[in-house]
Amino acid sequence: MKDLFGQAIYDYHFKNSPENIYTETSISEEDEMDVSYLFREFNEMPIIEQKAITLSKGKILDIGCGAGSHSLELQNKLQQDVTAIDISKKAIVTCIARGIKQTEVCNILDLNENTQYDTILLLMNGTGIFGTINQIPIYLNKLNKILLPNGQILIDSSDIIYMFDEDEDGGKWIPGTNYYGELTFKLKYKNEVEEEFPWLYLDYNTLQNAAIANGFKCELVLEGEHYDYLAKLTL
Structure with a gap:
């Protein structure tokens, strides 16, 4: 990939003529995001992110x-x-x-499965990295291996069923045969277009069923103001 998202972050921090990011999904029109949002302080974060940070330990x-x-909030303010x-x-x-002391470029x-953690954070629609429903077991198996026995995974997502139109019976009309939270994501920055990639939004019940399986x-730790939620997974 071209790493346009990373380029936008880099440009903003190093004052390299940053511009806004444009995103689009398979079910939504183009949306504009100010890169400064990615540099927000704790009091500017959604309540779900604040809650995840305060619950993080070890x-x-x-x-x-x-x-x-x-990471900066956890490292600098909460030590x-x-x-x-x-x-x-x-x-x-x-x-x-x-100033983040411990970093790694890594999928x-x-x-490395030799290092395990007390808390694993997956925020800003953390389920997105799963890509598709079918890949959830692959990622949960990996998370299982790097989570300490009494550890926790704090992950957020949104139930995007609200984005679909109602049918004549009051239900939701969802095109296609795949799970409705399986989207493709497009990103544009400085007139360049990133390669499309899969991105997964999960309703809580589907996440819970996948976790148990x-x-x-x-x-369910907390529900946000717009169909979003924070969940905690433990072994």
Whole structure:
């Protein structure tokens, strides 16, 4: 991939003429995002992210850290032992420049299983990295291996059923045969277009069923203001 998301983060931090990011999914029109949002302070974060941070403890892994705002809060304000990882090299360069002490450019599936964690964070629609329903067991199996016996996975997502039109019977008309939260995601930055990639939104019940089927307990921690939620997975 071109790593346009990482480039936007890098440009903003290093004052390299940053521009807004444009995103689009298979069920939604193009939307504009100010890159500064990725650099938000704790009091600017959604309540779900604030709750996840306050629940984090022990040795922490921040997966898909982006600009590192969650890791910085944990490391600097709460004095926690946190490692930030992302597949984006430029995002990690930015995290290092912002002062995050432990970082790695890494896909979750390639993580060393010799290191285990008390808390694993998957925020900003953390279920997105699963890609599709069929890949959930692959990722949960990996998370199982890097989670300490009494550890926790804090993960958020949204039930996007609200985005679909109602049919004549008051139900939802959902095109296609796949699970409605399986989307393809497009991103544009500075007139460049990233390769499309799969991105998964999960309703809580589907996440809970998948968790139980793969050796986890699943608890609904908090519901947000717009169909979003925070869940906790334990072994």
